[in-house]
Amino acid sequence: MRKNAMYAVFAASIFLASCGGSNENSEAQSSTADTASSATLPEVSAETTSSPVSNTVELTADDTMKYNTTEIRVKAGEQVTLTLKNIGKMPKASMGHNFLLLGGGTDIEAFAMKAMVAKDTDYIPADLKSSIMANTKLLGPGESDTITFTVPAGTYEYICSFPGHYAAMRGNLIAE
Numbered sequence: 001m002r003k004n005a006m007y008a009v010f011a012a013s014i015f016l017a018s019c020g021g022s023n024e025n026s027e028a029q030s031s032t033a034d035t036a037s038s039a040t041l042p043e044v045s046a047e048t049t050s051s052p053v054s055n056t057v058e059l060t061a062d063d064t065m066k067y068n069t070t071e072i073r074v075k076a077g078e079q080v081t082l083t084l085k086n087i088g089k090m091p092k093a094s095m096g097h098n099f100l101l102l103g104g105g106t107d108i109e110a111f112a113m114k115a116m117v118a119k120d121t122d123y124i125p126a127d128l129k130s131s132i133m134a135n136t137k138l139l140g141p142g143e144s145d146t147i148t149f150t151v152p153a154g155t156y157e158y159i160c161s162f163p164g165h166y167a168a169m170r171g172n173l174i175a176e
């Protein structure tokens with residue numbers, strides 16, 4: 001009887017020890033999994049929210065009145081080659097697009113109001129040309145224009161100056 005009881009205690013302690021052991025194992029496994037998933041997350045969000053720094057920029061505009069990106073990152077002080085392509089199908093007269101890079105401190109609303117009535121110069125207001133650091137032509141469907149410019153470090157706004165577009169078609173060009 002006494003021997004049997006001792007054996008039972010011994011067996012129970014082995015059981016507990018092996019239980020503890022397997023718990024530790026599964027905890028170790030799940031913490032490895034956590035580390036792996038948190039390590040991949042920033043990589044994914046970096047791809048979707050932050051654009052790479054490149055001085056060759058391909059920008060598109062379409063019939064939904066949008067550019068394909070609202071953030072462009074370039075190296076400051078080095079020539080940027082930017083191509084805007086209008087990938088829409090609507091006529092230029094009703095859905096033309098351009099790209100105007102405006103100097104820091106430009107009042108975008110005031111600029112757009114003046115641009116809206118500058119139809120004769122493709123919506124580029126002649127008396128505000130000093131605010132424009134670079135610009136493409138006004139493009140109809142399927143057309144594209146490539147421009148080059150160099151900017152000092154800073155954050156600049158770009159817009160499409162076609163009437164009514166600047167509210168949706170605008171973004172930041174960050175030179176660093």
Ligand SMILES: [Cu+2]
Pocket residue numbers: 061065095096097098160161162165169
């Ligand atoms: Cu536009």
